[in-house]
Amino acid sequence: MASLPETDITKPVEEIHPKNLEGTHMDDIAHAFRQLVERSHPSNGDGDITQGVHGSAHSHLPWLHKFVPKLESLADKYHVGNFVAIRGTNQRFFESMPIYARLGMHLLFCGHEQVKLLEGSKHVEDILKDGSIREGKIYDSPESVENIPSFIKTYNIQLDELLEPDIRKYNTFNEFFYRKLKKDARPVENPDDPKGFCSAADSRLVVYQTVDLAEKFWIKGDEFSVPSLLGLDPTDPHCQSLSGGSLAIFRLAPADYHRFHSPADGTVISEPRDIPGQYYTVNPQAVNEPKLDVFTRNKRSVLLLEHEISKQPVAIVAVGALLVGSIVWTHDKQVKRGDEIGYFAYGGSTLVVVFPPGVIEFDDDLVKNSTGASPVAAGKGGLETHMKVGYSLGKMRDA
Structure with missing residues (x-):
C-alpha cells in the first residue's frame, strides 16, 4: 500500500x-x-x-x-x-x-x-x-x-x-x-567481487546469521525449523548442510517488481520442489505472531543451488501468501548474481534464502536494522530494510 x-x-x-x-x-x-x-x-x-x-x-x-x-x-x-x-x-x-x-x-x-x-x-x-x-x-x-x-x-x-x-x-x-524491467534497471553492486552476494528481490528485508537469531527477533512461531521450511527430513544431506544456517527474508509488497533473482553465483542442483500449504498473509505482524508459523505452513516452492565458491547448497524458498496466484520459475542451469530465476503472480509474497552456517557475512547495516541495534530501529526490535534487486547483501566469510 x-x-x-x-x-x-x-x-x-x-x-x-x-x-x-x-x-x-x-x-x-x-x-x-x-x-x-x-x-x-x-x-x-x-x-x-x-x-x-x-x-x-x-x-x-x-x-x-x-x-x-x-x-x-x-x-x-x-x-x-x-x-x-x-x-x-x-x-x-x-x-x-x-x-x-x-x-x-x-x-x-x-x-x-x-x-x-x-x-x-x-x-x-x-x-x-x-x-x-x-x-x-x-x-x-x-x-x-x-x-x-x-x-x-x-x-x-x-x-x-x-x-x-x-x-x-x-x-x-x-x-x-509480473512485468519485466529493462536489462540495466537493477545493476548488481560489486559485480567483480566473486565473494559477493546480492539482494534477490525488490523487497523489505531482514537478515540473521543464525536461525536462533531469526527466532529471537523475527520468526516467533514455535514450529519453525529449516527442515520444516524445506519440507525435508532432518537426515537429508542438503538439510543437514543448511540446518542452523543464515537466513535472508525478502518480503515483496504488492507495489514491488515481482520477479526474483539469484543472490549468488551457482549451479541449480535440483528441479524446484512444490510444497502445498495455506494462504496466510506474510505481513510482519503475522510472522511475529508467537502461535503461527507462516513460512512453514504456506504453499511454497524450493530451489537448491550449489554455491560456486564454497560448493555448498543454498536454498531459495519462494513462499506464497494471501491472494498470491502462483510461483513460476524461469532459471537456467547456471546462474549469476542478479540473474532472474522466477516470479510471483498477483499478491504479496516472500523469498526465504537459507545459507549454510558460516558461508555469508551479512552487511552490517542490514544486521543492525534486523536486530533493532541501529539508530533508525530505535531499539524496538527487528526492522525491515527497503531493498532493490542487486543491492549488496553481504560477502562470503573468509575461511
Whole structure:
C-alpha cells in the first residue's frame, strides 16, 4: 500500500488482535473479505483498485463498514502497517497495510472457527484459499487490464524502467503485475567481487546469521525449523548442510517488481520442489505472531543451488501468501548474481534464502536494522530494510 514519511504518523500503530473487533461476527468479516476480492473485478469497482483489495486498512469505504462498522472507529484511532528502514540513511517510512491483509489477519488470529457463507460453513483457511484462487482468476481475465491505470497511480509505478512501458501491450492485469524491467534497471553492486552476494528481490528485508537469531527477533512461531521450511527430513544431506544456517527474508509488497533473482553465483542442483500449504498473509505482524508459523505452513516452492565458491547448497524458498496466484520459475542451469530465476503472480509474497552456517557475512547495516541495534530501529526490535534487486547483501566469510 502507499508509503508515508514517519513525520506523518500521528496516531499509534494498531496491533491486530481479535479483541480489536470484539462484538463483530466472524461471518461478517468473512463476507467483507469476499466482497473485497469481488470488487477487484473492473465490473464491480470501475477499475479503481482502492475500492477492493488495494484499499488501505484505514480506508473509509461505506460498503465495507456496513459489514464491519467497527473498522471505521479503528481507522480514526490507529494507523495500520509497519515501519521500514531506508537503506543508507537514518530514516524510515511507514508502509500502510492493505485492507485485505487486515481482514485476513483478523480471520487468521481468530483461529480455526467455522464461518457461514452463502454456500454453507467453511473454515478460515478455506476462505483465505478460495479468495486467493478467485483473485488470481480475476487478474488473469482480459477485463482486468482496466485496473492497470489505477494500480500505477496508487503505487506510483515508474513506467520508464519497464521493458515494455506501453500499458496497452499487456493482456491482463497479472501480466503487468509480473512485468519485466529493462536489462540495466537493477545493476548488481560489486559485480567483480566473486565473494559477493546480492539482494534477490525488490523487497523489505531482514537478515540473521543464525536461525536462533531469526527466532529471537523475527520468526516467533514455535514450529519453525529449516527442515520444516524445506519440507525435508532432518537426515537429508542438503538439510543437514543448511540446518542452523543464515537466513535472508525478502518480503515483496504488492507495489514491488515481482520477479526474483539469484543472490549468488551457482549451479541449480535440483528441479524446484512444490510444497502445498495455506494462504496466510506474510505481513510482519503475522510472522511475529508467537502461535503461527507462516513460512512453514504456506504453499511454497524450493530451489537448491550449489554455491560456486564454497560448493555448498543454498536454498531459495519462494513462499506464497494471501491472494498470491502462483510461483513460476524461469532459471537456467547456471546462474549469476542478479540473474532472474522466477516470479510471483498477483499478491504479496516472500523469498526465504537459507545459507549454510558460516558461508555469508551479512552487511552490517542490514544486521543492525534486523536486530533493532541501529539508530533508525530505535531499539524496538527487528526492522525491515527497503531493498532493490542487486543491492549488496553481504560477502562470503573468509575461511
